[in-house]
Amino acid sequence: MKKKILSGMRPTGPLHIGHLVGALKNWTKLQDEYECYFMIADWHALMSEYEDPERLKQYSMDMMLDWISCGIDLSKSSVFVQSHVPEHLELAMTFSLFVPLGWLERNPTYKEQLREIKGRTLTTYAFLGYPVLQAADIALYKANVVPVGEDQLPHLELTREIVRRFNTMYGEVMFPEPEALLTEIPKLLGTDNRKMSKSYDNYISLGENPDDIIKKVARMITDPKRIRLTDKGHPQKCNVFSYYKSFAPEGMVKEAEDWCKNAFRGCTECKKIMAEVLIEYLEPIRKKRKDLEVNKEEKIIGPLMKCLDKVRAEAGKNIDEVKKTLHLFHTIKKDEI
Ligand code: TRP
Numbered sequence: 444m445k446k447k448i449l450s451g452m453r454p455t456g457p458l459h460i461g462h463l464v465g466a467l468k469n470w471t472k473l474q475d476e477y478e479c480y481f482m483i484a485d486w487h488a489l490m491s492e493y494e495d496p497e498r499l500k501q502y503s504m505d506m507m508l509d510w511i512s513c514g515i516d517l518s519k520s521s522v523f524v525q526s527h528v529p530e531h532l533e534l535a536m537t538f539s540l541f542v543p544l545g546w547l548e549r550n551p552t553y554k555e556q557l558r559e560i561k562g563r564t565l566t567t568y569a570f571l572g573y574p575v576l577q578a579a580d581i582a583l584y585k586a587n588v589v590p591v592g593e594d595q596l597p598h599l600e601l602t603r604e605i606v607r608r609f610n611t612m613y614g615e616v617m618f619p620e621p622e623a624l625l626t627e628i629p630k631l632l633g634t635d636n637r638k639m640s641k642s643y644d645n646y647i648s649l650g651e652n653p654d655d656i657i658k659k660v661a662r663m664i665t666d667p668k669r670i671r672l673t674d675k676g677h678p679q680k681c682n683v684f685s686y687y688k689s690f691a692p693e694g695m696v697k698e699a700e701d702w703c704k705n706a707f708r709g710c711t712e713c714k715k716i717m718a719e720v721l722i723e724y725l726e727p728i729r730k731k732r733k734d735l736e737v738n739k740e741e742k743i744i745g746p747l748m749k750c751l752d753k754v755r756a757e758a759g760k761n762i763d764e765v766k767k768t769l770h771l772f773h774t775i776k777k778d779e780i
Pocket of ligand 1: 449450451452453484487576577580581589590591595
Protein backbone atom coordinates (compact mmCIF):
# COMPACT_ATOMS: atom_id res chain seq x y z
CA MET A 444 0.00 0.00 0.00
CA LYS A 445 1.19 3.45 -0.90
CA LYS A 446 1.76 5.95 1.88
CA LYS A 447 -0.61 8.89 1.96
CA ILE A 448 0.33 12.47 1.43
CA LEU A 449 -1.73 15.54 2.18
CA SER A 450 -0.73 19.08 1.49
CA GLY A 451 -2.52 22.34 0.95
CA MET A 452 -2.24 25.97 -0.02
CA ARG A 453 -4.33 28.95 0.94
CA PRO A 454 -6.06 30.66 -2.00
CA THR A 455 -5.12 34.23 -1.12
CA GLY A 456 -3.91 35.41 -4.54
CA PRO A 457 -2.37 34.39 -7.84
CA LEU A 458 0.31 31.72 -7.75
CA HIS A 459 3.85 32.78 -8.55
CA ILE A 460 7.10 31.08 -9.51
CA GLY A 461 8.00 30.80 -5.82
CA HIS A 462 5.08 28.40 -5.34
CA LEU A 463 6.18 26.50 -8.41
CA VAL A 464 9.73 25.97 -7.21
CA GLY A 465 8.92 25.69 -3.51
CA ALA A 466 6.00 23.29 -3.71
CA LEU A 467 4.34 22.41 -6.99
CA LYS A 468 7.39 20.95 -8.73
CA ASN A 469 7.85 18.70 -5.75
CA TRP A 470 4.17 17.72 -5.53
CA THR A 471 4.11 16.62 -9.14
CA LYS A 472 7.06 14.32 -8.50
CA LEU A 473 5.34 12.69 -5.52
CA GLN A 474 2.21 11.70 -7.41
CA ASP A 475 3.41 8.26 -8.47
CA GLU A 476 5.06 7.18 -5.27
CA TYR A 477 2.28 8.23 -2.89
CA GLU A 478 -1.46 8.40 -2.70
CA CYS A 479 -1.79 12.17 -2.83
CA TYR A 480 -4.40 14.59 -1.51
CA PHE A 481 -3.90 18.21 -2.52
CA MET A 482 -6.25 20.65 -0.89
CA ILE A 483 -7.22 24.24 -1.48
CA ALA A 484 -7.42 25.55 2.05
CA ASP A 485 -10.19 28.10 1.67
CA TRP A 486 -11.25 28.08 5.33
CA HIS A 487 -7.63 28.75 6.24
CA ALA A 488 -7.60 31.64 3.78
CA LEU A 489 -10.71 33.07 5.42
CA MET A 490 -9.02 33.02 8.80
CA SER A 491 -6.99 36.03 7.70
CA GLU A 492 -9.14 37.37 4.84
CA TYR A 493 -12.60 37.16 6.43
CA GLU A 494 -13.18 40.89 6.23
CA ASP A 495 -12.70 40.89 2.48
CA PRO A 496 -13.77 37.52 1.03
CA GLU A 497 -15.07 38.65 -2.38
CA ARG A 498 -12.28 37.15 -4.44
CA LEU A 499 -11.99 33.85 -2.57
CA LYS A 500 -13.89 31.73 -5.07
CA GLN A 501 -11.95 33.19 -8.00
CA TYR A 502 -8.63 32.57 -6.27
CA SER A 503 -9.62 28.98 -5.52
CA MET A 504 -10.58 28.30 -9.12
CA ASP A 505 -7.41 29.98 -10.40
CA MET A 506 -5.32 27.94 -8.01
CA MET A 507 -6.93 24.76 -9.23
CA LEU A 508 -6.17 25.64 -12.87
CA ASP A 509 -2.59 26.62 -12.00
CA TRP A 510 -1.95 23.38 -10.14
CA ILE A 511 -3.15 21.32 -13.07
CA SER A 512 -1.22 23.46 -15.57
CA CYS A 513 1.92 22.76 -13.56
CA GLY A 514 1.44 19.01 -13.72
CA ILE A 515 -0.89 17.99 -10.90
CA ASP A 516 -2.80 15.14 -12.49
CA LEU A 517 -6.42 14.65 -11.48
CA SER A 518 -6.32 11.03 -12.52
CA LYS A 519 -3.49 10.34 -10.07
CA SER A 520 -4.10 12.73 -7.20
CA SER A 521 -7.16 13.76 -5.26
CA VAL A 522 -7.51 17.49 -5.60
CA PHE A 523 -10.27 19.23 -3.69
CA VAL A 524 -11.48 22.35 -1.94
CA GLN A 525 -11.50 22.16 1.85
CA SER A 526 -14.95 23.72 2.25
CA HIS A 527 -16.46 21.05 0.00
CA VAL A 528 -15.75 18.52 2.74
CA PRO A 529 -17.37 19.70 5.98
CA GLU A 530 -15.80 16.83 7.94
CA HIS A 531 -12.66 18.99 8.20
CA LEU A 532 -14.56 21.27 10.55
CA GLU A 533 -15.96 18.38 12.53
CA LEU A 534 -12.54 16.93 13.15
CA ALA A 535 -11.17 20.36 14.01
CA MET A 536 -13.94 20.70 16.59
CA THR A 537 -13.04 17.30 17.94
CA PHE A 538 -9.39 18.23 18.37
CA SER A 539 -10.29 21.58 19.89
CA LEU A 540 -11.91 19.72 22.78
CA PHE A 541 -8.53 18.82 24.21
CA VAL A 542 -5.90 21.08 22.63
CA PRO A 543 -4.53 23.24 25.45
CA LEU A 544 -4.55 26.97 24.76
CA GLY A 545 -0.87 27.09 25.69
CA TRP A 546 0.12 24.97 22.68
CA LEU A 547 -1.54 27.47 20.39
CA GLU A 548 -0.38 30.63 22.13
CA ARG A 549 3.23 29.44 22.13
CA ASN A 550 3.24 28.56 18.43
CA PRO A 551 6.05 30.64 16.86
CA THR A 552 4.30 30.95 13.48
CA TYR A 553 1.25 32.40 15.20
CA LYS A 554 3.30 34.91 17.13
CA GLU A 555 5.20 35.93 14.03
CA GLN A 556 2.03 36.43 12.00
CA LEU A 557 0.43 38.55 14.68
CA ARG A 558 3.53 40.74 14.53
CA GLU A 559 4.07 40.79 10.78
CA ILE A 560 0.66 40.84 9.13
CA LYS A 561 -0.64 44.38 9.14
CA GLY A 562 -4.08 45.70 8.34
CA ARG A 563 -6.01 42.67 9.56
CA THR A 564 -7.42 41.77 12.92
CA LEU A 565 -5.97 38.36 13.67
CA THR A 566 -6.60 38.21 17.39
CA THR A 567 -9.55 35.93 16.81
CA TYR A 568 -10.67 32.56 18.08
CA ALA A 569 -10.39 31.02 14.59
CA PHE A 570 -6.93 32.32 13.84
CA LEU A 571 -5.56 31.04 17.13
CA GLY A 572 -6.97 27.67 16.12
CA TYR A 573 -5.38 27.73 12.65
CA PRO A 574 -3.12 24.75 13.42
CA VAL A 575 -6.03 22.76 14.84
CA LEU A 576 -7.82 22.88 11.50
CA GLN A 577 -4.56 22.06 9.77
CA ALA A 578 -4.13 19.01 12.00
CA ALA A 579 -7.67 17.99 11.10
CA ASP A 580 -6.91 18.37 7.37
CA ILE A 581 -4.05 15.94 7.71
CA ALA A 582 -5.60 13.45 10.14
CA LEU A 583 -8.94 13.29 8.31
CA TYR A 584 -7.27 11.23 5.59
CA LYS A 585 -4.83 9.50 7.96
CA ALA A 586 -1.98 11.03 6.00
CA ASN A 587 1.54 9.81 6.81
CA VAL A 588 3.56 12.44 5.02
CA VAL A 589 3.13 16.18 4.60
CA PRO A 590 5.30 18.01 2.08
CA VAL A 591 5.75 21.54 3.42
CA GLY A 592 8.15 24.42 3.56
CA GLU A 593 10.18 25.13 6.66
CA ASP A 594 7.78 27.80 7.87
CA GLN A 595 5.16 25.09 8.39
CA LEU A 596 7.25 22.86 10.66
CA PRO A 597 5.81 24.23 13.92
CA HIS A 598 2.31 23.47 12.59
CA LEU A 599 3.30 19.96 11.72
CA GLU A 600 4.83 19.41 15.15
CA LEU A 601 1.54 20.53 16.66
CA THR A 602 -0.33 18.11 14.42
CA ARG A 603 1.84 15.31 15.72
CA GLU A 604 1.15 16.31 19.32
CA ILE A 605 -2.56 16.58 18.67
CA VAL A 606 -2.92 13.15 17.09
CA ARG A 607 -0.71 11.62 19.76
CA ARG A 608 -2.99 13.04 22.43
CA PHE A 609 -6.08 11.79 20.61
CA ASN A 610 -4.60 8.33 20.22
CA THR A 611 -3.55 8.02 23.87
CA MET A 612 -6.66 9.62 25.33
CA TYR A 613 -9.04 7.30 23.53
CA GLY A 614 -6.80 4.29 23.69
CA GLU A 615 -6.66 3.48 20.05
CA VAL A 616 -4.24 4.40 17.33
CA MET A 617 -6.66 5.98 14.96
CA PHE A 618 -4.31 8.49 13.35
CA PRO A 619 -0.70 8.07 12.21
CA GLU A 620 1.78 10.74 13.34
CA PRO A 621 2.60 12.50 10.08
CA GLU A 622 6.15 13.22 8.99
CA ALA A 623 7.23 16.42 7.27
CA LEU A 624 8.76 16.10 3.86
CA LEU A 625 10.90 19.19 3.40
CA THR A 626 11.42 20.49 -0.11
CA GLU A 627 15.13 20.41 -0.92
CA ILE A 628 15.13 23.51 -3.04
CA PRO A 629 15.65 26.63 -0.98
CA LYS A 630 13.10 29.38 -1.17
CA LEU A 631 13.18 31.46 -4.30
CA LEU A 632 13.49 35.09 -3.26
CA GLY A 633 11.46 37.87 -4.80
CA THR A 634 12.85 40.26 -7.40
CA ASP A 635 13.89 42.61 -4.57
CA ASN A 636 15.69 39.86 -2.59
CA ARG A 637 12.98 39.71 0.07
CA LYS A 638 10.72 36.70 0.54
CA MET A 639 8.59 36.35 -2.60
CA SER A 640 5.12 37.50 -1.66
CA LYS A 641 2.01 39.03 -3.09
CA SER A 642 2.06 41.74 -0.48
CA TYR A 643 5.59 42.89 -1.43
CA ASP A 644 4.83 43.11 -5.16
CA ASN A 645 8.13 41.39 -5.87
CA TYR A 646 6.80 38.28 -7.54
CA ILE A 647 6.52 36.86 -11.04
CA SER A 648 3.18 35.12 -11.44
CA LEU A 649 2.80 31.87 -13.34
CA GLY A 650 0.80 33.63 -16.02
CA GLU A 651 3.01 36.74 -16.16
CA ASN A 652 3.28 38.04 -19.71
CA PRO A 653 6.71 37.99 -21.38
CA ASP A 654 7.16 41.78 -21.47
CA ASP A 655 6.52 42.04 -17.76
CA ILE A 656 8.91 39.17 -17.07
CA ILE A 657 11.63 41.05 -18.95
CA LYS A 658 10.90 44.23 -16.99
CA LYS A 659 10.78 42.50 -13.63
CA VAL A 660 13.96 40.49 -14.17
CA ALA A 661 15.76 43.62 -15.40
CA ARG A 662 15.05 45.26 -12.04
CA MET A 663 16.51 42.40 -10.03
CA ILE A 664 19.39 43.06 -7.68
CA THR A 665 22.61 41.22 -8.53
CA ASP A 666 25.87 40.77 -6.60
CA PRO A 667 26.34 44.22 -4.99
CA LYS A 668 30.13 43.84 -5.09
CA ARG A 669 30.11 43.64 -8.86
CA ILE A 670 30.02 47.27 -9.92
CA ARG A 671 31.93 47.39 -13.19
CA LEU A 672 31.62 44.96 -16.06
CA THR A 673 35.18 43.82 -15.44
CA ASP A 674 34.59 43.06 -11.73
CA LYS A 675 34.38 39.34 -11.07
CA GLY A 676 31.08 38.34 -9.48
CA HIS A 677 29.92 35.88 -6.84
CA PRO A 678 27.09 33.83 -8.31
CA GLN A 679 26.31 32.17 -4.97
CA LYS A 680 25.43 35.59 -3.59
CA CYS A 681 23.32 36.61 -6.55
CA ASN A 682 19.56 36.12 -6.61
CA VAL A 683 19.55 35.97 -10.41
CA PHE A 684 21.85 32.97 -10.25
CA SER A 685 19.40 31.19 -7.94
CA TYR A 686 16.82 31.70 -10.70
CA TYR A 687 19.22 30.05 -13.17
CA LYS A 688 19.49 27.12 -10.79
CA SER A 689 15.73 26.80 -10.65
CA PHE A 690 14.82 27.32 -14.29
CA ALA A 691 17.79 26.88 -16.66
CA PRO A 692 18.99 23.57 -18.09
CA GLU A 693 21.94 22.19 -16.14
CA GLY A 694 24.60 23.04 -18.71
CA MET A 695 23.46 26.61 -18.76
CA VAL A 696 23.70 26.95 -14.99
CA LYS A 697 27.41 26.12 -15.25
CA GLU A 698 27.83 28.61 -18.07
CA ALA A 699 26.11 31.37 -16.13
CA GLU A 700 28.33 30.69 -13.15
CA ASP A 701 31.31 31.01 -15.41
CA TRP A 702 30.20 34.30 -17.01
CA CYS A 703 29.80 35.82 -13.63
CA LYS A 704 32.90 34.50 -11.86
CA ASN A 705 35.15 35.46 -14.75
CA ALA A 706 33.36 38.63 -15.74
CA PHE A 707 32.65 37.36 -19.26
CA ARG A 708 29.21 38.92 -19.32
CA GLY A 709 27.68 41.78 -17.42
CA CYS A 710 24.68 41.57 -15.11
CA THR A 711 22.35 43.33 -17.54
CA GLU A 712 23.05 40.78 -20.24
CA CYS A 713 22.86 37.93 -17.77
CA LYS A 714 19.42 39.13 -16.67
CA LYS A 715 18.21 39.42 -20.27
CA ILE A 716 19.16 35.80 -20.82
CA MET A 717 17.52 34.82 -17.54
CA ALA A 718 14.27 36.48 -18.59
CA GLU A 719 14.29 34.47 -21.83
CA VAL A 720 14.92 31.26 -19.90
CA LEU A 721 12.01 32.00 -17.62
CA ILE A 722 9.67 32.90 -20.47
CA GLU A 723 10.48 29.63 -22.16
CA TYR A 724 10.07 27.69 -18.92
CA LEU A 725 6.62 29.14 -18.29
CA GLU A 726 5.41 28.81 -21.88
CA PRO A 727 4.07 25.22 -21.64
CA ILE A 728 2.35 26.09 -18.36
CA ARG A 729 0.68 29.07 -20.01
CA LYS A 730 -0.39 26.92 -22.95
CA LYS A 731 -1.84 24.18 -20.79
CA ARG A 732 -3.71 26.76 -18.77
CA LYS A 733 -5.31 28.18 -21.94
CA ASP A 734 -6.34 24.70 -23.02
CA LEU A 735 -7.89 24.01 -19.61
CA GLU A 736 -9.85 27.24 -19.73
CA VAL A 737 -11.31 26.28 -23.09
CA ASN A 738 -12.10 22.70 -22.09
CA LYS A 739 -13.12 23.33 -18.48
CA GLU A 740 -16.08 21.01 -18.43
CA GLU A 741 -14.24 17.94 -19.69
CA LYS A 742 -10.79 18.53 -18.23
CA ILE A 743 -11.61 20.15 -14.91
CA ILE A 744 -15.19 19.86 -13.73
CA GLY A 745 -15.70 16.16 -14.51
CA PRO A 746 -12.42 14.93 -13.01
CA LEU A 747 -12.84 17.19 -9.98
CA MET A 748 -16.26 15.74 -9.21
CA LYS A 749 -14.69 12.30 -9.26
CA CYS A 750 -11.97 13.41 -6.87
CA LEU A 751 -14.56 14.92 -4.58
CA ASP A 752 -16.58 11.71 -4.42
CA LYS A 753 -13.51 9.77 -3.40
CA VAL A 754 -12.40 12.36 -0.87
CA ARG A 755 -15.85 12.64 0.70
CA ALA A 756 -16.14 8.88 1.03
CA GLU A 757 -12.80 8.68 2.79
CA ALA A 758 -13.54 11.64 5.06
CA GLY A 759 -16.99 10.29 5.90
CA LYS A 760 -15.63 6.89 6.85
CA ASN A 761 -12.98 8.33 9.12
CA ILE A 762 -15.23 10.84 10.82
CA ASP A 763 -17.67 8.03 11.62
CA GLU A 764 -14.91 6.24 13.48
CA VAL A 765 -14.20 9.42 15.42
CA LYS A 766 -17.84 9.92 16.31
CA LYS A 767 -18.10 6.36 17.55
CA THR A 768 -15.03 6.88 19.68
CA LEU A 769 -16.58 9.99 21.21
CA HIS A 770 -19.91 8.21 21.80
CA LEU A 771 -21.68 10.77 19.71
CA PHE A 772 -25.17 9.84 18.72
CA HIS A 773 -24.03 9.60 15.14
CA THR A 774 -26.69 7.53 13.44
CA ILE A 775 -30.29 6.84 14.20
CA LYS A 776 -30.28 3.09 13.97
CA LYS A 777 -32.72 1.07 15.99
CA ASP A 778 -30.05 -0.71 17.99
CA GLU A 779 -28.48 2.56 19.02
CA ILE A 780 -31.57 4.28 20.38
N1 TRP B 1 -0.91 26.34 6.42
C1 TRP B 1 -0.55 25.96 5.08
C2 TRP B 1 0.14 27.14 4.41
O1 TRP B 1 -0.12 28.28 4.72
C3 TRP B 1 -1.74 25.53 4.27
C4 TRP B 1 -2.36 24.29 4.79
C5 TRP B 1 -3.62 24.16 5.30
C6 TRP B 1 -1.76 23.01 4.83
N2 TRP B 1 -3.85 22.87 5.66
C7 TRP B 1 -2.74 22.14 5.40
C8 TRP B 1 -0.50 22.52 4.47
C9 TRP B 1 -2.45 20.80 5.62
C10 TRP B 1 -0.24 21.18 4.68
C11 TRP B 1 -1.19 20.32 5.26
O2 TRP B 1 0.94 26.93 3.54
